[in-house]
Amino acid sequence: MQFSLHHTDDKTDARAGTITTDHGEIKTPIFMPVGTLGTVKGVHQAELKEAVRAQIILGNTYHLYLRPGMETMEAAGGLHQFMNWDGPILTDSGGYQVFSLAHRRKITEEGATFASHIDGSKHLFSPESSLGIQRSIGADIVMAFDECPPYPSTHKYAEDSMHLTHRWLERCVTFMRESQPKYGHSQALFPIVQGGSYDDLRKQSAEFIAAQDQPGNAIGGLSVGEPIPDMYRVTKLCCDILPKEKPRYLMGVGTPANILECISRGVDMFDCVLPSRNARHGLIYTREGILNIKNARWRNAFEPIDSAPASAPTSLQHTRAYLHHLFRVNELLGPQIATLHNLNFYLNLVTEARERILDGSFGEWKDALVPNLERKL
Template sequence: MQFDLQHTDSATAARAGTVTTDHGQIQTPIFMPVGTLGTVKAVHQRELKEQVKAQIILGNTYHLYLRPGTEVLEAAGGLHKFMQWGGPILTDSGGYQVFSLAHRRKITEEGATFASHIDGSKHLFSPESSLGIQRSIGGDIVMAFDECPPYPSTRKYTEDSMHLTHRWLERCVTYMKESTPLYGHGQALFPIVQGGSYDDLRRQSCEFIAARDQPGNAIGGLSVGEPIPDMYRITELCCEILPKDKPRYLMGVGTPANILECIARGVDMFDCVLPSRNARHGMLYTRDGIINIRNARWKNDHSPIDDHPEAAPTSQIHSKAYLCHLLRCNELLAGQLSTLHNLTFYLSLVREARTRILDGSFLTWKNDLVPNLERKL
């Protein structure tokens, strides 16, 4: 993997760059749709490429390990071939899913033992097994196995957790050196910064991870319940320390406003389930604000869902009244149209952010747009 930093905004820390993988290039800043189980819910891969214009998607190590399993994935030749997606894929480590199973898991130095949410069967994720599964999945970017402490956590718990994540990282680096990819394309390891909301711990974690000299770096443990100002403060602190010549990935963030604010602080890559999950419940993101399309006010509104030139073609064709009707009737097409809308909006937003960074208008554009993005219509 290679990262070329092309431009840094003079008024903010926003950056425009290019990540090159064996499955293609990624223009940053970028948003990555989440394909938990080998599919971005309600969207076909062709639509992801042609309408959403996604450049990279996520696969979920925990879920793909449980279903369909590594044996099936290896027989298919990896996730790219299994789901017929030709672009880059990033795989998470499974650490966040284990974190979310607090009542079903036990963490030790070896790793995390957890009970499957499907059938209760017991499994162990360690740094080595997590990366072994990610080898089987075949992602272009693979994540180090970490512990994500809950918010709030005591300083002692957060510090102990951070040191455990660092020890696990050393094992991840060793595993990557001593193993090889399965499908003939490279896999780049991204370590994950932890440290909760404690500035000194975050600084320590950033310095430790930067010293490992991996192809890219991620900021984890945010968007887990902490106040938004804390998320912005920690993000800015981390971006000031993490290497400038490597991509920075903020995990699990967030709303359109969150993304623009964190781009301004130096983040290059984002993922989040919000646009697709909220779409299925009728929440649509637009440049004018947030629409709950189930509300009665849209029942007889025959204007387009979104007539912006960069909106999904289906959003320019179908009316708010039609989508309101579909959602209220629980029609399957409702999830498809609303998910296409939200993901296309997210990708068009980061594309425009990149254009604004390159032409020097990013700060004014962001400051004008963010209040609209947070408004409920």
């Protein structure tokens, strides 16, 4: 994997670059749709390419390990072949799922033992097994196994967790060095900065992660309940330390406004379930604000879903009234169109952010747009 930094905004820390993988280029800043179980829920791969215009998608190590399992994954030739997706893929490490299963897991130096949410069976994720699973999945970018501390955490818990994550990272680096990809394409390891909301820990962790000299770096443990200003402060602190010549990935963030604000602080890559999950409940993102398409006020609203200049493909140019009708009658096409719209909205947003960074207008554009993005219509 290679990263080329093309331009940094004069008034903010926003960056435009290109990540090159064996499965194609990724223009940054970028949003990555989440495909937990080998699919972005309800979206065909052709639509991801043509309507959403996704450049890279995510797979989930924990869920793919449980179903369909690595025997099937390896027999298929990896996730690219299994799901018929020829673009880049990033896999998480399973660490966040272990975090979310607090009542079902036990963390030790060896790794995390957890009970499956499907049948209660016991499993162990360690740095080595997590990376071994990600080798079998065949993602272009793989994440180091880490512990994500909950919010709030005491300083001692966050510090102990951070040091555990660092020790696990050293094992991840060793495993990647001593093992080989399984499907003929390279895999890049991204370490993860942890440390809760404590600036001293985040500084220490970012410096440790930067010193590992891996192809890219990630910031984890945010968007877990902390106040938004804390997220922005910690993000900037980490970006100021992480090397400029490598991509920076802020995990699990966030709303359109969050993404623009964190781009301005130096982040290159984002993922979040919000655009697809909220779409299935009828929450639609537009340049004017967020609308609940189920509300009666949209019954005879024959304007486009988003009144911004038409940047969506023709297949997504429906009226609010039509989408309202589909949700009211429980037509499956409703959530599908809503998901496509929201994902396309996110991809258009980061694409325009890139253009604004390159032409020098990003700061003013971001400041004018963010208040609209947070408004409820």
